[in-house]
Amino acid sequence: MPQLKEITASQLDTKEFVKEKVAEISETVGSGVAINALSGGVDSSAVTMLGAKALGNRLKTYFIDNGIMREGEPQKVAAIFKQLGVNVEIFDAQEEFFAALKGITDPEEKREAITQTFYKKVFGSLVKKSGAKYLLQGTILTDIDETVAGIKRQHNVFEQLGIDPQEAFGYKIIEPLVQLRKDGVRKVAEALGLPLSMYNRMPVPGPALSARVIGEATKERIALVRKATSILEEELAAVKAFQYMAILHSDRVTGIRDNKREFGQQIEIRCWDSIDARQARPTQLPFNTLEKLSNRLVREVPGVVSVTYNIATKPPSTMEAI
Ligand code: XMP
Secondary structure, eight states, X not given: OOOOOOOOTTTOOHHHHHHHHHHHHHHHHTTSOEEEEOOSSHHHHHHHHHHHHHHGGGEEEEEEEOSOSXXXXXXXXXXXXXXXXXXXXXXXXXXXXXXXXXXXXXXXXXXXXXXXXXXXXIHHHHHHHHTOSEEEOOOOHHHHHHHHTTSOOOTTOOGGGTOOHHHHHSSEEEOTTTTOOHHHHHHHHHHTTOOHXXXXXXXXXXXXXXXXXXXXXXXXXXXXXXXXXXXXXHHTTTOOOSEEEEEEOSSOEEEEETTEEEEEEEEEEEEEEOSSXXXXXXXXXXXXXXXXXXXXXXXXXXXXXXXXXXXXXBTTSOSSOO
16 A cells, blocks of 8 residues: 655645545545545545535535434534535434444454444445445545544544455445544535634544443433533634544442432543644633533532543544544
């Protein structure tokens, strides 16, 4: 596999890039159909726009509702794309994903379960139904670096690991963003006419909230972390950080509520300053912001008795907890 040539954000000529990628997609797909999964993150949003420009309604865009997304995410994202003239079909696959995650506690096994459910089970059948030969997806260079280095198996990396998607899943994958990092993708997304709320959007990993539950990602535990995430996003909305997240730990700790012992849940908050996710430092949040956040989390998320703030840098931490 040849080394991918990086295009840095400062080198990037967005107009040229868009023109080139639209032409490449048109040429590769020919008169056929391609499909893609939109998660609403900046990478898949940029790819959706590139694909729609190249293929019009020969691109079928699905939002896979895997049950591990943030509150109201499928509907919000589909509505934004509708305004941009792109039709997005929401596909309910919640039961498939929770069945695949059942009983799994190991981080890499969890990622693998999501990968297989997404690409083989859900997409395998959608591809068959649509007659598509190609899947368009928003893999970026950082995903590949970390997967190849064996740090984290990103859900969307195959060829660099010696996996042929045609053989494994029955379709080819087109990745127009593989030479870019997050800062470059944001510039391309802006050039493609996406609104600020989309091109500036905080990253959410492919395995979504299941990457933020340590241990088994059950429906109940996902619901807890989803609630914590909503509170976090409300309280930190004005903070300029690369990414923030709430993590539900698997260890419980002794707490006290209404004068009674409560062996409760622990939430860890992470908030990162970073340029391209390769290195990151914790944001120096004001203590009263953290206190307010903690007060709401213990009050509003059932069973939470402990809230911590991560102050380690990446490396040796990674940004997500699993
Ligand atoms: P880590 O945790 O590896 O995260 O330091 C670096 C950046 O990548 C995001 N991330 C992912 N993105 N698929 C993705 O598309 C994944 O499997 C995945 N895992 C982590 C993470 O949110 C952060 O922005």
